Amino acid sequence: MSHSISAVRPERISDFDIELKLLLEAVYLKYQHDFRHYSMSSLRRRMLHALDEFGLATLSQLQDRIMRDSADFSRLFRYLTVQVSDMFRDPAYFLALREHVLPLLRTYPSIKVWVAGCSTGEELWSLKILFDEEGLTERTLFYATDIDPDALARAEAGIYALDRIAGFTQNYLAAGGRASLSDYYHAAYGGARFASSLRDRVVFADHSLATDEVFLEAHLVSCRNVLIYFDRVLQNRAVGLFERALVRRGFLGLGSKETLRFSDQHEAFDAFRERERIYQKR
Structure with missing residues (x-):
């Protein structure tokens, strides 16, 4: 039985996707x-916005720009990364940490926490406040990592727009906050700056x-709303890093739309x- 040529022809890739793959290869090299x-679906949307900002018609033109000018690459970088977060985002996650995870971490003489993909720091400071209220700050060392140096600098500064504080406060209370969020910040630089004491025992690093x-042995890895921007290959790589970094019976926290169910490493974890x-981790 003969087969038509069309039956085995590979799916046609759009010119835009071809140019996008070439752009990403150029960025890597x-x-x-x-x-x-x-x-790819997320990158497509962001690269269309980038073309608008640069005033260019094609990704090939954009590639030529960033290859010749590192300043243009710096402009593009913020479109390649996603820096969207809130303090105590998904309060049920932080409440579960408070009520079910931290009582177990309390049994360790010292604790290491890795906030992977920390973005501009909202999750880090949420965890610091949580650990402080549960009396674990003095025995805990936090590692906050991201690939974006500008985001890391903003995270370390801990300054956020005043119009975001009401939402932060609502989340904090829903997460079981034991005080007032205003106890942890003061008005500065036209925004709210979180207390310098929160920066104690925090290491910021590019990763x-x-x-x-893997660069540490951790008791808790919190990497939330990062894996959704990866394809399956990179998701598996990242979860593999977390599995190797965690101590036996250590904890991994993901975002509300993320799961280990389809990961190559799912058998290494129990759904706590x-x-x-x-x-x-088993």
């Missing part, structure tokens, strides 16, 4: 930032889940609080 396994390796996306 020129600047050593690897976005080749990020979600890529796409190219770098599935609804809140908290997993425990």
Whole structure:
């Protein structure tokens, strides 16, 4: 039985996607930032916005610009990364940590927490406040990592627009906050600056889940709303890093739309609080 040529012809890739793949390859070779396994659907949207900002018609033109000018790459970088967060985002997650995870972490003489993909710091400071209220600050060391140096600098500064504080406060109370969020910040630089004491025992570092390796032994890894921007290959790589970094019976926290169910490493974890996306290493 003969087969038509059309039956075996590969699916046609759009010119835009071809140019996007070439752009990502150029970024990797020129600047050593690897976005080749990020979600294509998300990158498409962001690159269209980037073209508007640069006033260009094609990604090939954009590639030519960033290859010749590192300042243009710096402008593009914020479109390649996603910096969207809130303090105590998804309060049920932080409440579950408070009520179910921290009582177990309290049994350790010292604790290490890795906030992977910390963005501009909202989740880090949420965790610091949580650990402080549960009396664990003095024995805990936090590692906050991201690939974006500007985001890391903003995270370390801990300054946020005043119009965001009401939402932060609402989330904090829903997460079981024991005081007033206003106890942790003061007005400064036209915004709200979180207390310098929160910066104690925090290490900020550049780290890529796409190219770098494990650098610590952690009791809790919190990487929320990051994996949704990766393809399956990179998701598996990242979860593999977390699995190797965690101590036996250590905890991994993911975002509300993320799961280990389809990960190559799912058998390495138990669903500790599935609804809140908290997993425990076996």
